[in-house]
Amino acid sequence: MLDATSTATRPVHAAADHPAIPKEKIGILLANLGTPDNYDYWSMRRYLNEFLSDRRVIDYSPWLWQPLLQLVILTKRPFTSGAAYKSIWNEEQSESPLMTITKDQTAAITEAMKGKYGDKVMVDFCMRYGNPSTKSKVRKMVEAGCRRILFVPLYPQQAGATSATANDEFFRALMDEKWQPAVRTIPAYFDHPKYIEALAKSVETAYAQLETKPDMLVCSYHGMPKRYLLEGDPYHCQCQKNTRLLKERLGWDDTQICTTFQSVFGSEEWLRPYTVEHVAHLAESGKKNIAVIAPAFASDCIETLEEINEEIKESFEEAGGERFTYIPCLNDQPAHIEALCDMIETEMQGWLVPA
Structure with missing residues (x-):
């Protein structure tokens, strides 16, 4: 990930106690579904609880769904789901393959953006469920000086339970920001x-x-x-x-x-x-x-x-x-990264020009 933070400076003519302000830049925030922190029972339970409590994913009445979820599903499913995750876990890096691949995608897009736009752009990723949370990464970008953020859910097709809930979480994170950036979200790209x-x-x-x-x-x-x-x-x-x-x-x-x-x-x-x-x-x-x-x-x-x-x-x-x-999925294949970068640059039109 590109660390686009730079030395913050106090505005000209500002009072001595005025907080320093970082150099303005554009944020590109990739979003993937999410992953448990580990495949043990409690890690799986936390992750599944967040995922299956999302009304975009399961839209049954909470009065009916939550007792079933908390008392039945979450007492059993963490064991079976944990075993499934264990069978594919990246033990070398102590993380799920989704986390490893999303990091690789972010690094590849970072390199491409840095080559064209230098330090004008900050690239990072978040997860809809689990860590790193959308809220934490929005906070990080705002603190780094991102006055505009392009939010990029990594879902080719539009769906309420995928890209829409990712966007929901992004907008909820913005509600906590006093200096709220201008934002855009990327559309479905299944036909790009x-x-x-x-x-x-x-x-x-x-x-x-x-x-x-x-x-x-x-x-x-x-x-x-x-x-x-x-x-x-x-x-x-x-x-x-x-x-x-x-x-x-x-x-x-x-x-x-x-x-x-x-x-x-x-x-x-x-x-x-x-x-x-x-x-x-x-x-x-x-x-x-x-x-x-x-x-x-x-x-x-x-x-x-x-x-x-x-x-x-x-x-x-x-x-x-x-x-x-x-x-395999397209993951960080060069043709996939090229496609994502092309879509990102299209959505950033009017925000910046190459360095």
Whole structure:
């Protein structure tokens, strides 16, 4: 991360006791979903409590939901979720892969921005749930002299439970600032040409390393209740378009690529088809060699490294599947960083010019 703090100075003609003011700069604050601090019971419970108490994620009445969450779900789920995190944990750095990757993305964007704008820009990241909190990073940027902040939720598609709740938390953090910066938020970028190009290149690179081309590319997006779609959430439509644009860029037809949804939770109907069921159906119907990609995730995380690469893979193989290839998220791949930087610079237009 770029430490864009500089020696603060007292304004000209100011009184001797006037506080020093840092040099003005632009803040770019990346936001990812979040991660527990560790995979032990209490770390998992704190994280899951914050996540599952978000009304954007679970919109049931708190009078009904909170007793169930506190007395039932949070007594059991920290153990199972903790075991899943333990299976993918970055033990060397004592953090989850999502944290490691988000740091790497931030470092890459920092380098690109510093090369163009010098010390005019400060780049950092926060998490919607867990640490580092959005509030702490907004505070840090304001103290460093950021009079304008571009907030960048790392979600290609717009959804109430992802980018919207990240924005909510960002705006709540601003409520505590006496010197409130001017702000912008980045829009959904599922159809941005450079994002589609980066996604296509990742598929082409993965396929080039395989002896046999997969029978099907499964684009597995994080699921949500079908009710959210009917209430106006654009996520489902943007996922479908994302797959279509990727298909067109690859020059494929509908027999080579499909859209599915994973991570079903609770008893109500979610967006279909469910990935875990669909991959089994593919195997049973003769498609024994598939690849899976997760276009809704900017960074590999528990839903990709554990759910896709373990649970969903197991479902496919138990149904007779023979070759399962997981194509990693774009993470800090150069084409992904280039796409993100292009979107960031577009949204910063009028704020600054290259150094």
